[in-house]
Amino acid sequence: MLNSLHIEGASWLHRMGTGWKLFALFVISLALTLIDNLPVLAGALFASLIVARSIGMKERMLWQRTKPVLLTIAFLALVNMVLLSPRDGLVILLRLPAILFFASAVTASTSLSAFIDCLTRAAMPLEKMGLLRAADLGLALGLVLRFVPEIHERYRALRDAHQARGIPVKLHRLLGPLIISTLKDADSIADAIDARGIRGQKSRH
Amino acid sequence: MRIQLENVGLSFGERVALHTLSLELSEHRIGVIGLNGSGKTSFARLIAGLARPTAGRVLLDGLDTVEQAKALEGRTGFIFQNPGNQIILPIIEDDIALGLKSRGVDGADLTQRVSAALNRFGIEDLARRRPHELSGGQLQLAALAAVTVTEPDLILFDEPTNQLDLRNRAIVKDTIANLPEQAVIVSHDLDLVAGFERVLVFHEGRLAFDGWGHEALRFYRELAGC
Numbered sequence: 001m002l003n004s005l006h007i008e009g010a011s012w013l014h015r016m017g018t019g020w021k022l023f024a025l026f027v028i029s030l031a032l033t034l035i036d037n038l039p040v041l042a043g044a045l046f047a048s049l050i051v052a053r054s055i056g057m058k059e060r061m062l063w064q065r066t067k068p069v070l071l072t073i074a075f076l077a078l079v080n081m082v083l084l085s086p087r088d089g090l091v092i093l094l095r096l097p098a099i100l101f102f103a104s105a106v107t108a109s110t111s112l113s114a115f116i117d118c119l120t121r122a123a124m125p126l127e128k129m130g131l132l133r134a135a136d137l138g139l140a141l142g143l144v145l146r147f148v149p150e151i152h153e154r155y156r157a158l159r160d161a162h163q164a165r166g167i168p169v170k171l172h173r174l175l176g177p178l179i180i181s182t183l184k185d186a187d188s189i190a191d192a193i194d195a196r197g198i199r200g201q202k203s204r205h
Numbered sequence: 206m207r208i209q210l211e212n213v214g215l216s217f218g219e220r221v222a223l224h225t226l227s228l229e230l231s232e233h234r235i236g237v238i239g240l241n242g243s244g245k246t247s248f249a250r251l252i253a254g255l256a257r258p259t260a261g262r263v264l265l266d267g268l269d270t271v272e273q274a275k276a277l278e279g280r281t282g283f284i285f286q287n288p289g290n291q292i293i294l295p296i297i298e299d300d301i302a303l304g305l306k307s308r309g310v311d312g313a314d315l316t317q318r319v320s321a322a323l324n325r326f327g328i329e330d331l332a333r334r335r336p337h338e339l340s341g342g343q344l345q346l347a348a349l350a351a352v353t354v355t356e357p358d359l360i361l362f363d364e365p366t367n368q369l370d371l372r373n374r375a376i377v378k379d380t381i382a383n384l385p386e387q388a389v390i391v392s393h394d395l396d397l398v399a400g401f402e403r404v405l406v407f408h409e410g411r412l413a414f415d416g417w418g419h420e421a422l423r424f425y426r427e428l429a430g431c
Contacts, residue, residue, distance in 0.1 A: 113299040192291035195283035
């Protein structure tokens with residue numbers, strides 16, 4: 001489920017500016033992608049675990065949060081070991097989890113509103129060029145994160161309604177009502193955005 | 206706030222949602238009741254500036270809600286029938302902050318005002334919670350905090366106790382009763398509006414009664430035949 005993965009805290013990474021964190025993550029990820037020295041990659045993986053621990057994410061929590069991706073990486077590494085060489089597989093097994101753990105640490109130490117603010121600031125040049133409204137980009141991200149659980153809830157309600165009536169649950173049968181009810185809600189959400197004056201002057205209709 | 210409707214009408218194509226209406230309201234608590242489809246919500250949306258009248262004009266403190274919309278920005282708040290849909294961000298305190306940020310408030314002032322809004326409705330413990338985890342009453346209070354944080358003069362409620370259980374209904378009712386802001390409340394909950402200074406009864410898009418709460422309720426019960 002797409003929920004906030006933020007962990008409350010006051011660690012060094014929590015205090016670091018969101019923009020700097022994302023920039024550092026970009027640089028580290030790029031560097032690790034270019035490096036295939038096994039001891040260096042092992043060191044990076046170790047460092048990523050230390051960083052995660054420093055913000056209060058113990059190995060168990062890290063595993064729970066990243067399990068599906070880690071299993072995919074393990075599968076990918078196995079395929080590389082078999083088809084290419086054991087060394088290639090090992091490189092993947094060290095490199096990708098290191099990047100994943102650094103990214104998880106950034107996600108866990110940054111609130112959604114900080115992400116949204118950072119995205120809005122980053123989009124300011126595009127606003128100056130007249131291409132979009134920077135605040136809309138942040139708002140769009142917020143709306144996606146806010147309403148994915150709602151749509152999931154609605155899907156479950158529709159599925160239950162089908163089951164209660166003894167109708168076999170088929171995705172194509174649920175899709176229509178799901179889309180219609182979501183679009184209907186989109187209207188009232190747009191009204192709420194107008195009523196709260198979030199995008200400036202109300203767009204009267 | 207003085208609310209004036211001057212020969213206001215609202216139609217959607219051939220369908221008339223509100224027949225021509227002239228009215229002046231300045232009471233602290235104004236109730237709006239009526240059968241389904243009677244035009245209650247359309248009336249509230251016109252006042253909030255969410256609907257544009259197809260005839261006449263709506264004035265708030267002498268300012269036209271269409272022509273002078275900019276000057277009225279932030280002076281009205283609207284609590285929708287489904288408060289879940291008006292909480293826009295995934296974390297409650299972020300959502301409360303959103304209205305302030307869009308008005309340029311930031312830093313310590315932002316933190317202080319968000320915290321005061323949470324305190325005001327006794328929902329400090331909901332600050333980091335997600336909307337889909339909250340009960341109907343909690344959602345209603347969170348929506349109210351998000352609307353009142355920008356300090357509107359007038360708040361419009363569209364069926365605020367709809368779908369709430371007895372306890373949450375009592376909490377919301379009590380909260381509305383104690384709000385210092387002027388409020389227009391559209392409701393099917395007759396207990397909620399019974400004691401109001403002024404209650405409007407709408408029927409088939411027309412204002413059918415305008416008067417004291419208890420008198421309006423008596424009229425409405427006769428109208429509804431129960």
